Amino acid sequence: MGLIQLRKLAYRQLEPSAWPGKGLSPVNFGLIILIVFAVIEAVIDTEPVISNGRERLLNNVEFSIGIIFLIEYIARAWVEVENPRFAKYRFPRLRYMMTPIAIIDLLAIIPALFAFGGAPSLMLRFFRVLRMLRLAKLGRTSKAWVLLREAFIQKRQEFGLILGMLLVMILTAGSLLYWAEGDAQPDKFGSIPRAMWWAIITLTTVGYGDTFPITPLGKFLAGVIAIMGVMLIALPTGLFAASFTEAMDREREKEATNTAVREALKKAKDKG
């Protein structure tokens, strides 16, 4: 009986939608702070200037973070029998462990456990990048992600069109410069894939300066492409900003309605 009580308590603490209070539960709030700290630790761990001579300390920190996240993972799996979303299944915990977010949770734990493992260079780097998955854990408690997705889904047709146009434009620009500059700079424009690198870096206006045309014809074509490209590539900007603002406004309205309803219910309760 005591265990079930504890599980109910833990469920309310871990599942954001089950928390009766406003905002986040203390446990989830603490976990967010730990995630941010763990990400910062994982980032500076890769910088030799900072980590050299502090390997032991950083490994200990990393391992401790891993243990806490492991406990969180086990606790989440344990309490999911309380979740009505999974309770109907035969193995609710196994079912939960198959959800994308649980898989990400598990993947984000693994690298920490190999902190002392002395993995070879390439794998080590992969593991270190894997740690960044911890950020995805924030998605559980974030409305930003939901809004971003909503803005994207609502205008998915436009984004599809624009992405298509962009690819066509990158391909066209790359092909033209391959034709015009291929002989003069075979290293940089000697094939269409190579010229497409130039096209992307130019059309996004990044312009590193590692590849640029040097022949008069190449410069003329590149100038026309840059002007037209800036116009077309700017398209998504306006669309996305408008769509995102709309999603935000809808969200605010919904919240205002919710608050009003809750207050009305409370008043009715107080009265009778």
Place this chain on the structure above:
Amino acid sequence: MGLIQLRKLAYRQLEPSAWPGKGLSPVNFGLIILIVFAVIEAVIDTEPVISNGRERLLNNVEFSIGIIFLIEYIARAWVEVENPRFAKYRFPRLRYMMTPIAIIDLLAIIPALFAFGGAPSLMLRFFRVLRMLRLAKLGRTSKAWVLLREAFIQKRQEFGLILGMLLVMILTAGSLLYWAEGDAQPDKFGSIPRAMWWAIITLTTVGYGDTFPITPLGKFLAGVIAIMGVMLIALPTGLFAASFTEAMDREREKEATNTAVREALKKAKDKG
């Protein structure tokens, strides 16, 4: 009689507007996939790192794609007598072959037939770029192109003005830097056309870094030009995004009306 039946069948498969079902006919859907595949093949064919030692395979693939597109071309010409748009002419097939899209189709086939030809370097490169015309074949089944054109036509006056302003600004910026930097860097600012290359790359904010002013006067002028230019060149962005969104909205409304009408007709049919 069998041939005419076949032609009718082929016409319905090949002409998107003649397809009675929703979306695309199986043949057109397959052709789109083939076009995308053919374009990817044509792109990687130019990259020596990938194509070296695989010339035979790639040439065979290229030639096969060319044969399929040739059959498609002949088939389209053959069925166009069914098309009411061309049926009224004396030589409907010849008339069809004179349409821009049919000419592009033909031009896109030619390079594949020279796959084994061993053309000289410059011509080979031109043929390879010509293959990209296959992408234009997608235009036949695409609403994106129609919308893009509509957005452009509706605001053509604004675009004309903006293009004019842009050219004036590029010319002015180029002339000023030619005057200020021409002596210090004759290679890069020694003539107005040379300085205009700098002006385009700066005003589009690409900024390769191959040409930039080094004298105090040149830097001061370039700074003022960069700030003013960024403001003015950003103009088309907002205009184009707004115009494109309007075109998309009109399209959606039209489709909704069409669906409503179709359903009402169906209901009326079902009833009586």
Place this chain on the structure above:
Amino acid sequence: MGLIQLRKLAYRQLEPSAWPGKGLSPVNFGLIILIVFAVIEAVIDTEPVISNGRERLLNNVEFSIGIIFLIEYIARAWVEVENPRFAKYRFPRLRYMMTPIAIIDLLAIIPALFAFGGAPSLMLRFFRVLRMLRLAKLGRTSKAWVLLREAFIQKRQEFGLILGMLLVMILTAGSLLYWAEGDAQPDKFGSIPRAMWWAIITLTTVGYGDTFPITPLGKFLAGVIAIMGVMLIALPTGLFAASFTEAMDREREKEATNTAVREALKKAKDKG
């Protein structure tokens, strides 16, 4: 009497607002084409690759253009007595010659007359840039310039604010990097004016790559400045685009009203 008739005729041809027909008068249309041609000639005249060995031809062309523009200038001054705007003055022609557009006209003629002068290098370059003033002559017949000015005037308060913010931001960014990078790169960040060149090229996202921070502190500050700057510098974009579109819409409405009024008047006339 014949001379006054001729002057009236010439006035109607030269002054756009006095032309009774639609669009431009034949003389003004021809002048626009000559201006565009003269500008192209002036641009390519500066490029040694094109002009070497063709100096005589180009000088002759330049001189002929100058003569035509000189005749135009004299003709305009001569006919301005017909213009009600200047007719009320004692010396209407002198008054006209004092208007900014007449002064620009005169300045744009001068360089052509020195085509054979063999001026020294710096002065020659100045004269060649002066020729570009011919473009300003287009302003006489252009609505674009009027719209652009209107859009600017209507939002002049916002533009003032934004320009102020921009200058403050450039100054702040420059000062910070002067402080952080001044010791490491005295050539590029050793004074605030030098660091401000970096700030402008970064905040406009041009990013030539001639100056960039190399110390960790400088990179951190530059990163924060780049992100904040991109947000703030993008402000004018939206404002200007919106203001310009509004000016265009008002213009179209006005024209539609004018056309309607003209047609109503014509109908009333036809009726009796």
Place this chain on the structure above:
Amino acid sequence: MGLIQLRKLAYRQLEPSAWPGKGLSPVNFGLIILIVFAVIEAVIDTEPVISNGRERLLNNVEFSIGIIFLIEYIARAWVEVENPRFAKYRFPRLRYMMTPIAIIDLLAIIPALFAFGGAPSLMLRFFRVLRMLRLAKLGRTSKAWVLLREAFIQKRQEFGLILGMLLVMILTAGSLLYWAEGDAQPDKFGSIPRAMWWAIITLTTVGYGDTFPITPLGKFLAGVIAIMGVMLIALPTGLFAASFTEAMDREREKEATNTAVREALKKAKDKG
């Protein structure tokens, strides 16, 4: 009695809200001009090309400016007993000296007093940057700052979300390129913080060209990141521009109302 009269006069001159006339008081107007002049002096003072051989003159100018600002500071503190905002406190002058703007005023005076001090290099540079704080003194009389803050506060939720997304995107892009390019370019991508410098400079489309991927995998990832990043980073632009315009419109309406009310009051007064 004479001193209190003088204090009242000085208060009305120094405190913008106490000035009965329109716009700024003569003293505040003069101070704005002095601030702008002092900032320009401070900027060019750091440039050796200008300041070498003129150290004495510049130091004298700097010291004089410092004395004037010191007098201004003492005068402001002296008159603040007239200010109803501070009059209620026991030590109104001390209370005023604790406000952020008074502290900034004091900090901006200090460097000038050390003009002849011969401070060591690093401290000298810090003092010189400190002089830029004089610009913040303009905030006292500026509506721009108020509007900017209002626009920011109103959309603080959106800006929070966007800043979060941006950081996630910079972190993700940096981690991916660290993984893909870390072995090929350890100097530039050998740690996540190093790769994040690349990510910021690419996602803001600045693109210095000091760091860019050279491996095919790195180039492919960088291309995808550049395209996606340009879309997402452009988000704040639209939002901020819209929010700022709204704030400006509200301000204008408020001013129009104020003018109308003032005029109505004046009329009522004139009547009786």
